[in-house]
Amino acid sequence: MKLKHAIAALAATSLAANAASVVTSYGTVTGARDGNQAGPMWGQFVTPDIGAAPAGPHGTLYLQNFSYQAADNIEGAAPTGSVYLHAYTTFTTDGGGAITGIGGFTAVSTSTLDLSTVTNDATMAWTFAGNDAFDAATSYIFVPSTSATEVTIADTSSLVGTNYALDTGELYTGGDSLRGNGANSGWDQHFEANFDTVAVPEPSSSLLLGLAGLALMARRRK
Numbered sequence: 001m002k003l004k005h006a007i008a009a010l011a012a013t014s015l016a017a018n019a020a021s022v023v024t025s026y027g028t029v030t031g032a033r034d035g036n037q038a039g040p041m042w043g044q045f046v047t048p049d050i051g052a053a054p055a056g057p058h059g060t061l062y063l064q065n066f067s068y069q070a071a072d073n074i075e076g077a078a079p080t081g082s083v084y085l086h087a088y089t090t091f092t093t094d095g096g097g098a099i100t101g102i103g104g105f106t107a108v109s110t111s112t113l114d115l116s117t118v119t120n121d122a123t124m125a126w127t128f129a130g131n132d133a134f135d136a137a138t139s140y141i142f143v144p145s146t147s148a149t150e151v152t153i154a155d156t157s158s159l160v161g162t163n164y165a166l167d168t169g170e171l172y173t174g175g176d177s178l179r180g181n182g183a184n185s186g187w188d189q190h191f192e193a194n195f196d197t198v199a200v201p202e203p204s205s206s207l208l209l210g211l212a213g214l215a216l217m218a219r220r221r222k
Contacts, residue, residue: 018197026171026172027190043161059136062196063195066125070122072120091178097161106133108149124164167187168185
């Protein structure tokens with residue numbers, strides 16, 4: 001047991017020493033909505049390095065959590081049920097808002113959000129595993145789904161559109177949001193994405209890292 005604790009502590013220390021946090025955002029996800037529109041939306045395309053602090057280029061980033069802000073009139077207009085948040089590189093719709101293409105599945109959240117609990121202006125947050133690689137210069141759409149696995153164009157019925165706080169005028173240059181009931185209008189949803197520059201290792205990787213560190217410490221003692 002002591003060995004396991006030592007391995008875990010060593011692995012955590014090594015990660016902390018090399019990781020750096022990157023926050024990519026547009027608008028705000030807390031407090032009163034400062035946007036000027038609300039509508040049924042599929043999701044927002046986000047480019048990790050656009051709107052990021054500190055500024056990039058960052059190369060590869062690893063998503064920790066992602067948040068949207070609900071609109072100020074979401075009550076009575078939002079679907080119910082628990083949803084995950086998915087990330088894709090490809091997502092297209094037709095003039096009526098129907099999904100015509102989806103691909104480049106990148107990540108699914110480890111947590112779900114119960115839409116029935118979302119109130120006006122609320123922060124809608126999901127956590128991720130921390131080891132899904134995102135190219136910082138690529139645009140990804142973040143869209144809710146009732147499915148815990150990848151969605152394909154053969155069956156998009158699990159994808160969920162809802163009302164978010166958003167602005168008009170394409171103010172966020174990292175990607176557009178897509179309407180659930182019509183053609184893309186250039187609106188941008190309020191969001192915040194928290195990334196790390198180092199991936200959270202899989203349990204087996206942590207074990208190997210810890211054993212290597214302990215071996216090095218033992219060699220130094222000799």
